[in-house]
Every structure is written in C-alpha cells, then in structure tokens.
C-alpha cells in the first residue's frame with residue numbers, strides 16, 4: 001500500500017497527477033484530497049459547522065479537550081482557554097523562554113568541546129517540551145521524565161502508519177515493551193495534570209496557564225471548569241508540545257543549506273541583541289528571525305494535514321460531498337502550490353517581509369484556519385523567533401556532509417532518524 005509506506009509521497013503524487021481535488025478510496029472511506037485554497041477556506045470557515053474534526057473524544061490520554069472536541073462544548077472551552085494565550089499574557093512568558101534557551105546554549109558550549117555532532121531535532125524537541133510545560137504549569141520535567149516524554153512522542157509519531165493501526169501492532173509482543181512505556185508515560189502525565197489542577201485550585205501565586213484556567217469563568221453561566229475538564233485541557237495543551245520543536249529542527253536544516261540566510265539572521269541578532277538576552281522591546285525588531293520561522297513553516301508545516309469529516313451532504317466547489325466523506329488538506333502541498341507561490345521550492349524568508357508579495361490567506365495555513373486555528377500560534381511564533389535569534393548569536397549549525405535529510409510524516413512532520421549537526425561557535 002503506497003499510501004501506508006509513503007503517505008506524503010503518495011498525496012503529493014496524487015496532487016501532481018490529478019490536481020486540486022482528488023477522490024481517494026482509503027480502506028472503506030472516501031477521502032477528498034483538497035489542495036485549492038478556496039476549498040480549504042470553504043471547509044474551515046464558510047461552512048465549518050458541517051465539517052468536524054475526526055472523532056477522538058474521550059481518548060484515554062487527551063480526554064475531552066480543545067484538540068478533540070467539537071460543537072457547543074468545544075465553543076465554551078475555547079472561550080475559557082483563549083484568554084490565557086492573549087498577547088499580553090505571552091509577553092509575560094518571554095523571560096522564562098529566554099532562560100530556557102540560554103540554559104540549552106550553555107550545555108551546548110560544553111558539548112561542542114567534545115566536537116560530537118548533536119541531534120538538533122531532539123534538542124529542539126526537549127526545549128519545546130520544556131517551554132510548553134513552563135508556560136502551562138511553571139515547571140520543567142526532570143531528566144528521566146523528559147526522556148520518557150520524548151520516547152512517548154517518538155512512539156506516537158511512529159504509530160501514524162495505517163497498517164500499524166489496522167493491525168494494532170502495539171498488541172504484539174515485539175511492540176509490547178515500547179507501548180507499555182508509552183502508556184506508563186501517559187499515566188504519569190495524567191497524574192501530573194491531577195496534581196497541578198489540585199494545587200492550583202488550592203490557590204497560590206503561580207501565574208501560568210493552569211492558574212488562569214482554574215480562575216476562568218464562563219461568561220454566560222459564571223461557571224468554572226470542573227476538575228476533569230481542567231485535567232483534560234491540561235493534557236490537550238501539553239500534547240501540543242512537539243510543534244515548535246519540530247519546526248525549529250527544519251529551520252536549522254534549511255539554514256545549514258543557506259549560509260547566506262543564516263548569516264543575515266546572525267547579523268540581525270547581533271544588531272538587536274548585541275550578545276545579551278532578548279527583552280520584550282527587542283521582539284518586534286527580530287523581524288528577520290520571525291520571517292525565517294514563518295518561511296520554515298511554509299516549507300515544512302509540522303502539522304502537515306488538516307482533516308475533517310462531512311456531516312450533511314454538501315458540495316465543495318463543483319464536487320458532491322456525501323455525509324461521512326473525509327476531507328483532507330495537506331498543508332505541505334498548499335504551501336508549495338505553484339499557482340499560489342512563485343518559486344515555491346525556494347527557501348526565501350523575504351516572502352514574509354512587511355510589504356512582501358500578497359498571498360491567498362488559505363494558501364498558508366501552518367496553524368490551520370477558521371474557528372479551530374491553533375490557540376498557541378502567537379506563542380509558537382514568538383518562541384520560534386527567540387530560539388532562532390538566540391542560537392544564531394552564538395553558533396553556526398552545519399549538517400553532516402553526505403547525510404540525506406528525509407521527511408518522516410508522523411503526527412508531526414519530522415526529519416527522519418533525527419538531525420545530527422555540528423556546532424561551530426560564532427565569534
């Protein structure tokens with residue numbers, strides 16, 4: 001099954017051969033692969049209520065939170081959680097983020113002395129995990145927990161294979177140990193959610209997302225979230241931890257292929273930061289770093305597909321949609337669509353410069369669009385720019401000569417087998 005072996009290659013080829021709307025039969029399901037931004041706008045915004053996310057409600061790990069819910073429940077939860085991600089709130093997270101990045105850079109300095117390549121994808125994954133937990137509940141997991149969560153994320157990503165899912169390979173002895181570890185870590189994180197919810201409900205001085213969620217009240221009913229709702233939202237937000245790290249890994253890969261862009265980024269950091277840690281005032285001046293991150297998310301949108309299920313019968317453009325049809329839009333294709341991007345394969349952060357070329361809003365959807373747009377989009381953009389700026393002040397990252405970097409399209413789009421790179425201090 002080509003789709004199973006190489007899901008990204010399969011959809012890219014289907015688009016190339018058949019164009020903007022392709023009808024696929026994947027197992028028993030009819031799936032429309034949709035690659036025209038007008039169609040994407042239609043199912044994400046114009047008739048969004050007819051297109052719901054695939055059912056995952058009450059997944060043992062996620063419970064019923066923002067990622068998986070729909071309808072009235074989702075709407076209420078989104079209203080309650082949204083204020084924790086307002087811009088003023090994010091500003092308060094900046095110095096914590098800068099501390100974490102600085103800690104990583106110090107450890108890199110020691111490790112570069114050993115001149116060993118570093119798995120930069122893993123480093124970014126860990127940093128991104130720590131940024132997320134710190135924003136969520138003001139803590140950074142210890143080393144064994146960090147390692148367990150990273151193993152869990154790797155297992156999660158490997159599971160995306162349709163065949164593995166259909167055969168439920170996790171039941172086989174060979175896989176059992178890996179999956180036992182996976183479920184242990186899920187339970188560990190759910191215990192953490194319980195502990196944090198209980199502590200925040202008792203009160204305290206923490207000023208994190210969980211403290212805000214405990215204090216949030218529904219504007220219509222005045223009700224607070226129940227303990228279960230709080231635990232579920234904790235798990236849903238926690239599960240977003242990989243996104244920024246995966247994008248940053250691709251950023252370093254692209255920069256290693258384009259030293260002139262890496263140098264321009266380093267010059268901006270030197271001019272704006274001059275070797276010190278960033279402050280809030282610096283953020284708008286790290287414009288090029290933001291552009292590099294945005295352009296990276298164009299070429300490698302880590303959340304690479306948007307999937308919806310049609311409720312009632314409908315038409316999408318001129319195509320009839322039966323109830324239950326799966327609508328799948330691949331951001332990787334949209335972001336490289338030759339009708340909507342000039343030289344789409346070229347890494348060019350100036351596309352995102354102020355006053356840069358106009359574009360179709362739904363030809364660029366790294367954070368999705370419409371009502372379900374990523375709640376952490378601004379937080380991720382801020383973090384991405386800070387990491388790029390702070391790291392490039394201190395290091396140049398180089399790929400390993402002759403080593404190919406392939407894409408692993410799991411839950412996130414990741415460099416297959418990690419991303420070993422060497423670090424060279426910048427003088």
Ligand code: HEM
Pocket residue numbers: 053066067078132236237238239240241243244245247301302303306307365366367368369371372373374375376377380
């Ligand atoms: C570069 C980093 C990230 C990318 C590219 C990304 C991408 C996305 C995308 C594409 C969606 C929409 C999915 C859909 O419509 O089917 C989404 C939703 C979501 N993301 Fe992110 N995300 C990132 C970081 C994060 C982080 C760090 C968190 C948590 C702190 C997070 C939490 C969420 C949640 C809760 C939703 C569901 C929103 C809703 O349906 O109301 N994301 N994300």
